[in-house]
Amino acid sequence: MQRQDILYLNQKDVINCGGLNMAHVISDLEKVFELHNKKDYVLPPKVALRWGDMHSEETIGRINAMPGYVGGEVDIAGIKWIGSAPQNPHKYGLPRASALIILNDSEKHFPIAVMDGTIISAMRTGGVTGVAAKYLARKDSTVAGIIGAGTQNRTQLMALKEILPKLSTVKVYDIMKERSITFSKEVSQALQLEVVPVSSGQKAIEGSDVIVTATTAKEPVVKAEWIGEGCFYSHIGGYEAEFAVVEKADKIVVDDWYQIKHRGTQTTAMMFEEGKLNDSDIFAEIGEIITGKAHGRENNKEFIYFNAIGLALDDIIVANRIYNNALEKGIGTTLELWEKPIWS
Ligand SMILES: NC(=O)c1ccc[n+]([C@@H]2O[C@H](COP(=O)([O-])OP(=O)(O)OC[C@H]3O[C@@H](n4cnc5c(N)ncnc54)[C@H](O)[C@@H]3O)[C@@H](O)[C@H]2O)c1
Known part of the structure; x- marks a missing residue:
């Protein structure tokens, strides 16, 4: 089969797939820290896109790119791309952070899912403290x-x-x-x-x-x-x-x-x-x-x-569980990446 699809999950889909279940998030994170301790992961340092020095992050904001691979039976790669504008809540009544997560399979390295990462990011940050x-x-x-x-x-x-x-x-x-x-x-x-x-x-x-x-x-x-x-x-x-x-x-x-x-x-x-x-x-x-x-x-x-500085691994393990739940429940929107690759 040549066709490649991506599953897109909006915020409501993420919630319907257990995005707000803190007990599950905590158990995902316990697993990811065990894998972290076994060095069964890949974690390049975060890239911070910002418009000034380090302190501008708390005034102007930033967009972080956070890639990673989680090993063990999880065996999935991905990236969180998360914008942060500290002025959003006060100036616009909007969230400071907004995120997308992309998951890639570990064999072909194809993108398989794109989802709202805003809830996942906040839930995993709570979960780390848990x-x-x-x-x-x-x-x-x-x-x-x-x-x-x-x-x-x-x-x-x-x-x-x-x-x-x-x-x-x-x-x-x-x-x-x-x-x-x-x-x-x-x-x-x-x-x-x-x-x-x-x-x-x-x-x-x-x-x-x-x-x-x-x-x-x-x-x-x-x-x-x-x-x-x-x-x-x-x-x-x-x-x-x-x-x-x-x-x-x-x-x-x-x-x-x-x-x-x-x-x-x-x-x-x-x-x-x-x-x-x-x-x-x-x-x-x-x-x-x-x-x-x-x-x-x-x-x-x-x-x-x-x-805790917060690791891409935290986001990816939770996003992977949400993705698997979505497949099981038939939730989300299938987007075609290509019907047939034009080059190979
Ligand atoms: N370590 C991690 O894994 C991780 C993950 C996510 C977010 N964060 C960080 O957590 C922080 C909070 O994120 P958020 O999404 O809750 O932001 P938010 O904008 O929703 O809330 C931040 C709150 O801090 C308040 N505040 C600002 N200065 C203050 C001060 N001097 N005293 C008391 N309150 C003050 C603001 O009024 C605001 O209500 C951010 O710095 C973010 O980068 C860390």
């Missing part, structure tokens, strides 16, 4: 403090709720007060948690068992002195934690230290660049903990700092 919380947060965590009332913190809370059964209260701070108010109303209802807006980052962080920052802040929003004993902190955005936060941690755990350093935008990478953090200061990558090569949380007193 996996990390499973191994690094206190099981009895009840209070979360989050900074940033945007898309990512919605999925962060979906994942924390999935992993921490005693989680009951969430304090949320956003520089735009009305965003924290709307977020609190919507997320309280959607997740059956008590989500309350607070008037400062300090109020969100102090007394919280779990902390997440997912903002477009241009300078740190978390101070070391606000963080209590036994806390788990998942750092999602860029330069959100002051250096002293990382220095205070009993354990620093990451998704992929090489990729964090290459990207250069987050606190740990900046500290490395300035000679204030060494490779040996990284306690483990999360895959080492999942596979039992390194310990996760060992007592209720440790402050564990987790930093």
Whole structure:
């Protein structure tokens, strides 16, 4: 057969194929971090298309190209092409991020699917924190403090709720007060948690068992002195934690230290660049903990700092599950790439 088709899945299709199922996303990610630990993947560094220096990403924005191959029985390649314009929510009432994912088969390397990646990207970012919380947060965590009332913190809370059964209260701070108010109303209802807006980052962080920052802040929003004993902190955005936060941690755990350093935008990478953090200061990558090569949380007193840069592998494994669900359910639109290749 010569004809080559592509399956196109719009956002509604992705949702109908399980795009919002956080439990499945968390289990996909656990699998991908195991493969990452076995080095059964290919992951070229992200390419950032931007219109200025690194700091312009939080003002003008960027478009990232994130290719990768996931090995094992998953055996699929792909790329996420994701635009980010931090001004979108405030200026247009639109999402900051918008993404497409393309999947390619691992034999002929033909494109087989194109889909909305916006939901997949947000869900996998929450899912990464979910996996990390499973191994690094206190099981009895009840209070979360989050900074940033945007898309990512919605999925962060979906994942924390999935992993921490005693989680009951969430304090949320956003520089735009009305965003924290709307977020609190919507997320309280959607997740059956008590989500309350607070008037400062300090109020969100102090007394919280779990902390997440997912903002477009241009300078740190978390101070070391606000963080209590036994806390788990998942750092999602860029330069959100002051250096002293990382220095205070009993354990620093990451998704992929090489990729964090290459990207250069987050606190740990900046500290490395300035000679204030060494490779040996990284306690483990999360895959080492999942596979039992390194310990996760060992007592209720440790402050564990987790930093994920986000990997194309995360997107591709989730997109592949969505694609297979779509084939099984007959969802999506078939697009012809060619009826017959004109050259071979
Ligand atoms: N590590 C990863 O894998 C990963 C994945 C996706 C997104 N991100 C990053 O997460 C961040 C948030 O993404 P999003 O989609 O939720 O964006 P968003 O625009 O939907 O939300 C960001 C929120 O941060 C708030 N904010 C900005 N400056 C602030 C400050 N100083 N204090 C408090 N709040 C502030 C904004 O008002 C906004 O509500 C972005 O930097 C993005 O690049 C990381």
